[in-house]
Amino acid sequence: MIIVVSIIVGYLIYLIVVNLKPILELWRINRKCATNLKMVCGPPALPLIGSAHLFKWHPYDFTFQMEQWAQKYLFGRAKHGEIAAPNGEVDGIMLLWIGPVPMVLLGTAECIRPVLESNTNISKPSQYDKMSEWIGTGLLTSTHEKWFHRRKMLTPTFHFSIIQDYFPIFARHAEVLVESMEKHVGGDYFDGFPYFKRCTLDIICETAMGIQVNAQLGENNDYVHAVKRISEAIWNHMRFPWFWFKPIWYLSGLGFEFNRNVKLTNDFTRKVIQERKEMLNEESESGGGKKRKAFLDLLLTIQKETGTLSDEDIREEVDTFMFEGHDTTASGIGFTILWLGYNPECQKKLHKELDDVFDFGSDRSPTMEDIKKCTYLEKCIKESLRMFPSVPLIARRLSEDVTIDHPSGQKIVLPEGLSACVSPIAAARDPRAYLDPDTFNPDNFDIDAIAGRDPYAYIPFSAGPRNCIGQKFAILEEKTVLSWFFRKYEVESLQTEENLRPLPELILRPYNGINIKVKRRE
Numbered sequence: 056m057i058i059v060v061s062i063i064v065g066y067l068i069y070l071i072v073v074n075l076k077p078i079l080e081l082w083r084i085n086r087k088c089a090t091n092l093k094m095v096c097g098p099p100a101l102p103l104i105g106s107a108h109l110f111k112w113h114p115y116d117f118t119f120q121m122e123q124w125a126q127k128y129l130f131g132r133a134k135h136g137e138i139a140a141p142n143g144e145v146d147g148i149m150l151l152w153i154g155p156v157p158m159v160l161l162g163t164a165e166c167i168r169p170v171l172e173s174n175t176n177i178s179k180p181s182q183y184d185k186m187s188e189w190i191g192t193g194l195l196t197s198t199h200e201k202w203f204h205r206r207k208m209l210t211p212t213f214h215f216s217i218i219q220d221y222f223p224i225f226a227r228h229a230e231v232l233v234e235s236m237e238k239h240v241g242g243d244y245f246d247g248f249p250y251f252k253r254c255t256l257d258i259i260c261e262t263a264m265g266i267q268v269n270a271q272l273g274e275n276n277d278y279v280h281a282v283k284r285i286s287e288a289i290w291n292h293m294r295f296p297w298f299w300f301k302p303i304w305y306l307s308g309l310g311f312e313f314n315r316n317v318k319l320t321n322d323f324t325r326k327v328i329q330e331r332k333e334m335l336n337e338e339s340e341s342g343g344g345k346k347r348k349a350f351l352d353l354l355l356t357i358q359k360e361t362g363t364l365s366d367e368d369i370r371e372e373v374d375t376f377m378f379e380g381h382d383t384t385a386s387g388i389g390f391t392i393l394w395l396g397y398n399p400e401c402q403k404k405l406h407k408e409l410d411d412v413f414d415f416g417s418d419r420s421p422t423m424e425d426i427k428k429c430t431y432l433e434k435c436i437k438e439s440l441r442m443f444p445s446v447p448l449i450a451r452r453l454s455e456d457v458t459i460d461h462p463s464g465q466k467i468v469l470p471e472g473l474s475a476c477v478s479p480i481a482a483a484r485d486p487r488a489y490l491d492p493d494t495f496n497p498d499n500f501d502i503d504a505i506a507g508r509d510p511y512a513y514i515p516f517s518a519g520p521r522n523c524i525g526q527k528f529a530i531l532e533e534k535t536v537l538s539w540f541f542r543k544y545e546v547e548s549l550q551t552e553e554n555l556r557p558l559p560e561l562i563l564r565p566y567n568g569i570n571i572k573v574k575r576r577e
């Protein structure tokens with residue numbers, strides 16, 4: 056017994072010594088929060104464990120809990136101290152303790168703007184560290200000079216003229232998707248989500264790495280499974296502070312599985328980089344060159360011309376695009392189909408638009424011109440991202456104090472070092488910005504409606520200097536896939552809106568899948 060106690064005490068002392076600097080930093084932030092944020096509401100918290108004891112373990116129940124807390128604390132239905140927003144008035148800020156670490160959740164345009172528009176507050180908090188073990192410090196997770204340099208270097212690779220070159224890839228894989236759904240035509244409900252995920256995975260592998268993994272044809276499922284399990288493990292690590300202790304992380308089995316999957320995905324990318332490098336060298340020696348270049352080829356060209364990128368730098372960026380670039384669009388495509396399944400009137404309007412552009416019954420490949428004409432489809436995609444944004448939380452570690460104007464008229468100073476989480480879903484359900492915020496209505500994206508709204512009330516792609524670099528890519532991809540899908544099919548959704556619960560993991564995903572019935576259009 057004495058030996059066990061000595062080991063535990065020894066381990067705790069070791070942890071304190073090793074983490075002395077972060078502990079002192081945490082102490083400083085906690086003291087600042089105690090003075091600056093004492094009026095900000097949030098769920099009850101205990102010393103050291105914060106509100107973790109209240110967190111619902113099951114992700115489904117956790118969503119209800121977060122919704123209740125958001126209603127209560129963000130939208131002014133809580134009792135305030137001195138800073139008292141009048142009852143029912145939107146408040147927009149909530150304080151949440153995850154273990155001993157405080158963080159604020161920001162949910163209205165006024166509170167979000169000062170954080171996202173800043174050129175200084177571009178750092179990511181420690182909650183992203185686990186993600187970095189997988190995707191390294193690529194564009195999503197890097198900070199300071201490294202981020203500025205990479206963002207400047209990568210922005211031209213997302214120019215619309217380059218993305219346009221990927222359009223035939225989008226169209227080809229969309230056609231495979233539509234064909235693979237034929238077997239469900241006229242049948243019972245089925246879960247469409249795995250189909251959309253495999254389609255977007257095929258698209259990102261070919262556009263980012265120049266390879267065909269053919270996930271839709273049943274190949275390379277290990278990779279798909281590994282990516283899924285990594286995301287789940289990171290999400291659990293972020294949520295439950297006891298996993299921050301390595302022995303618990305490993306004893307739970309999650310740590311070992313996580314390491315195995317990270318190795319599998321990283322090795323996969325490294326292998327592709329080597330093969331692609333050899334292929335490009337052979338091509339340049341033989342004087343030939345492929346006209347359409349994958350994102351990886353663009354990075355290898357930058358490497359050759361400037362010598363600024365190592366193979367591992369390239370691996371980080373490719374893995375970042377693999378992570379950000381397929382689950383996000385799969386969720387966007389899936390939820391758009393689901394919403395249109397609930398809303399037959401909107402679906403009819405979309406069918407009419409597609410018939411005008413393509414002629415009813417045509418199964419020709421789309422052109423860029425066709426896709427540009429699908430304006431109602433774009434509104435449906437944007438509205439679906441408003442209701443269920445693929446990235447449910449955007450976090451920053453504040454590099455300087457940020458002042459927020461509270462509705463009570465007082466100012467709240469968020470201290471430097473604090474983690475600030477922005478909630479796109481809360482901002483997009485603000486009744487001051489949308490007439491009927493909980494109802495799916497693509498007309499919210501009519502030009503007049505957009506003009507009359509605070510742009511920070513619609514931020515599925517974030518905003519400011521660190522917004523999504525792949526936004527145009529994502530919209531074009533979703534439009535291409537969905538135009539094929541709705542040209543061919545009419546869809547009915549199974550879940551009622553009430554029992555549809557998206558799970559706010561790293562990427563918002565449907566809890567029960569995308570259960571739909573497809574009928575060939577007649």
Ligand code: HEM
Pocket residue numbers: 194195196206375376379380381383384387440444445446448449450514515516517520521522523524525526528529
């Ligand atoms: C519907 C689809 C998508 C949504 C809703 C979305 C949303 C977002 C959001 C909210 C961020 C900010 C995250 C943060 O600051 O923590 C972000 C960043 C990013 N996204 Fe997307 N994204 C989508 C698709 C894509 C695609 C297709 C790609 C690449 C092909 C991509 C690449 C990136 C990258 C690299 C960043 C980091 C940018 C930076 O920090 O400078 N995204 N995305």
